[in-house]
Amino acid sequence: MADQEVTLMKGNEAIAHAAIRCGCDGYFGYPITPQSEVLETLAEQKPWETTGMVVLQAESEVSSINMVYGGAGCGKKVMTSSSSPGVSLMQEGISYLAGAELPCLVVNVSRGGPGLGTIQPSQADYFQSCKGGGHGDYRLIVLAPSSVQEMADFVDLAFELAFKYRNPAMILTDGVIGQMMEKIVLPPFKPRRTEEEIIKQCPWAATGRLKTRKPNVITSLELDPSVMEEINIRLQNKYKVIEEKEVRYEEFMLEDAEYAIVAFGSAARIGKKAIEMARAEGIKVGLLRPITLWPFPTKEVAALGKRVKGILSLEINAGQMVEDIRLAVECKIPVEHYGRLGGIIPAPDEVVDALKRMM
Amino acid sequence: MDIKEIMQPENLVYKKPELLNDKNMHYCPGCSHGVVHKLVSEVIADMKMEEKTIGVSPVGCAVFAYNYIDIDWEEAAHGRAPALASAIKRLWPDRLVFTYQGDGDLACIGTAETIHALNRGENITIIFINNAIYGMTGGQMAPTTLLGMKTATCPYGREVALHGYPLKITEVAAQLEGTCYVTRQSVHTVGAINKAKKALRKAFDNSMAGRGASLVEIVSTCNSGWKMSPEKANIWMTENMFPYYQLGDLKDTTVETK
Numbered sequence: 377m378a379d380q381e382v383t384l385m386k387g388n389e390a391i392a393h394a395a396i397r398c399g400c401d402g403y404f405g406y407p408i409t410p411q412s413e414v415l416e417t418l419a420e421q422k423p424w425e426t427t428g429m430v431v432l433q434a435e436s437e438v439s440s441i442n443m444v445y446g447g448a449g450c451g452k453k454v455m456t457s458s459s460s461p462g463v464s465l466m467q468e469g470i471s472y473l474a475g476a477e478l479p480c481l482v483v484n485v486s487r488g489g490p491g492l493g494t495i496q497p498s499q500a501d502y503f504q505s506c507k508g509g510g511h512g513d514y515r516l517i518v519l520a521p522s523s524v525q526e527m528a529d530f531v532d533l534a535f536e537l538a539f540k541y542r543n544p545a546m547i548l549t550d551g552v553i554g555q556m557m558e559k560i561v562l563p564p565f566k567p568r569r570t571e572e573e574i575i576k577q578c579p580w581a582a583t584g585r586l587k588t589r590k591p592n593v594i595t596s597l598e599l600d601p602s603v604m605e606e607i608n609i610r611l612q613n614k615y616k617v618i619e620e621k622e623v624r625y626e627e628f629m630l631e632d633a634e635y636a637i638v639a640f641g642s643a644a645r646i647g648k649k650a651i652e653m654a655r656a657e658g659i660k661v662g663l664l665r666p667i668t669l670w671p672f673p674t675k676e677v678a679a680l681g682k683r684v685k686g687i688l689s690l691e692i693n694a695g696q697m698v699e700d701i702r703l704a705v706e707c708k709i710p711v712e713h714y715g716r717l718g719g720i721i722p723a724p725d726e727v728v729d730a731l732k733r734m735m
Numbered sequence: 736m737d738i739k740e741i742m743q744p745e746n747l748v749y750k751k752p753e754l755l756n757d758k759n760m761h762y763c764p765g766c767s768h769g770v771v772h773k774l775v776s777e778v779i780a781d782m783k784m785e786e787k788t789i790g791v792s793p794v795g796c797a798v799f800a801y802n803y804i805d806i807d808w809e810e811a812a813h814g815r816a817p818a819l820a821s822a823i824k825r826l827w828p829d830r831l832v833f834t835y836q837g838d839g840d841l842a843c844i845g846t847a848e849t850i851h852a853l854n855r856g857e858n859i860t861i862i863f864i865n866n867a868i869y870g871m872t873g874g875q876m877a878p879t880t881l882l883g884m885k886t887a888t889c890p891y892g893r894e895v896a897l898h899g900y901p902l903k904i905t906e907v908a909a910q911l912e913g914t915c916y917v918t919r920q921s922v923h924t925v926g927a928i929n930k931a932k933k934a935l936r937k938a939f940d941n942s943m944a945g946r947g948a949s950l951v952e953i954v955s956t957c958n959s960g961w962k963m964s965p966e967k968a969n970i971w972m973t974e975n976m977f978p979y980y981q982l983g984d985l986k987d988t989t990v991e992t993k
Contacts, residue, residue: 402826430825435851439818442811442848446819449809450789452826472812571827582807582823584787584830593801595810 381562387527387553390560391457391483392417394531395429399566401452402430404443406462409495410551411485414457427568437462441469441482448478448544449594451574451581453535457483459551460501461492464509470544471510475596477611479538481531482516483547485554488719496719497551499643502696505548506670513608515615517545517622518669520640524558526667532563539577541618548669550692552642552721619671629655630662635731636680637663638701639690643715643722647690650727661731669697674704681705686734690727691715710734752776754785754805761799765965767955768797770922771835771864774932776804778939779831788831789823791816793845795837796870814845817852820859824942831939833860839869842878842904849904856913856947860938863905863950865980866957874960878902881979886960901979905952909985915947917986921954921977923969937989946989954980 385393392414395403405415415433423429430447434440440456447454458466463484473480484505488498503509505518517537519530527549534545575583585591598604626644629651630636639647644665654661664680666673677700681687686709689698695713702711714730716722754776762768779788785806792800794813801808811819816834824832841849841863852859868886869875875888879901883892893901909917916938920931931953938949954976958968 402822404822430822432821432825434818435847438815439848439851442815442818443822445811445815446791446809446822447826449819450807450823450827454822454826468812469815476810582789582809583827584789585805585807586786591801591805591807593808593810595801595808597798597810 387524388413389417390524390528394528396423397563397565398532399568402447402454404432404440405456406437408459408462411459437465441466444480448480451578455481460486467510473544474514476594477542480544481534486550494719499691500693519547520669522644525560623671623673624667625673626665628663633662635661636684637688637690640666643690649724654728672700677704686710689713756805763959765958778935784831791820791834793836793840795840814840817848821852821857824859835862838865838877838879842902853908853948854911854913858942858945860942860949863952864955866955868957868960870957870960908950913948915988916949918984919952919982
């Protein structure tokens, strides 16, 4: 099949190709390691000559995210990508996007921190992504790809969810998935929406006030606290619906498991290898991989807590998702964390050792 | 004579622009914003772009510009309006896209976005209201506050050693290759209002003709922030603001437009 193009590429390149193919209208970004290949690939591909997609290198991540706000506010399918320090700079804009209920995609190819930290991979932005890195009570839909294939597939999925709920979506990945090359099948081409389709799909967007309707205003501002509370309640209700309907996860060898590893993204790949090694030693262990970090698969982890004797939260950070696991199982079983910091990737045998310490 | 007899179409000599709605403005009496809102509304209507204009409002007194001019708007984070406008114009190239920003928004927190949007030659118009003070937050020092001028955060007067110099960002904009039209206007007299309207029209025409970025600064009064009557504020502006922020075109690389 013409659309079933099997190819070898980096995770960051997959993001760029998937963006062009899913009918993305605009990308706005700023160079930062380890994600610069996204902008580089787009610049090389010149989608403005084919699909008409706008690609613009901004003067900062602050500007990138506000370009995304501008583009999303006028109904377009727009995105940015960055890495941890750059995503920190974007937090104000992300909060505004959530407040104004604008659909968009932010990709974080995360690296170790805090501060300028390291350019090596890390999962230390879990809290920032899932708990609200900016101000105010808001949530992002957070997808965590575990392969280059998922990097490509989740671009379209993130946009689908973002537009379905009028909410910013994030792909939280790291330097491992961003930089490694894998065989992937690129998603088929979807045409960009026509202007008429955008106006029909996004009747709320600032596209130019037709005489047949009232002006559309994209804003997160409301000075009357009683009205602002209503807006907040509406947002919270939307988040509840997302929590009920959009949880995604993968189970691996959990059927007979006595212990479980919970891990996302690149850590889940290490977890799977560790499970192979542990099972060779007779340890019955499986893995639950949250694909949506928010909404977190709370019910699924709670159910898992009733089946296994203990859970190891494997994260490439100092222990962030482990808090959500403990909340899910209400601390009824031991939940331990294992992770490495500062850009060090845990080896599978370290994970097996951590598992044994918990048993 | 009864008021109803006077209010006949044949007696109409002045009309509020249709795009300007009837909501009570939150601006202080004497503030320049109302006049500039009127001019923006008139120019959009003159160009018949009512259905194809997207405005970007700032954080500052004009944050609620969207409440008064009946076009589509996006309200930006503080200082980021030019970034929004850049994206909107590139994504909807046939729309008229402008930002409306104050001095704190444009020349302080949003300096980077302003300079780079102008320097990229984005086909947008930036309307810059310079009243040398932060009005909305209660009269603090702005990047354009004049030396010696007293504000809530320079209560003994702005001085170079403490606060640096008032920023002539419009002069900076005129140096950028991406700008095609940079002008400084005011709206304190009928003559000035007419000139400012022509400047706005030229800038909007430039945006639609794809000539690059235009910046229209309006040197304005903030009589509340300056703690003056509207009349005194106009006199003070003429005597103190205009010598430092001199009116007129700083750059015009465009052909003459109607």
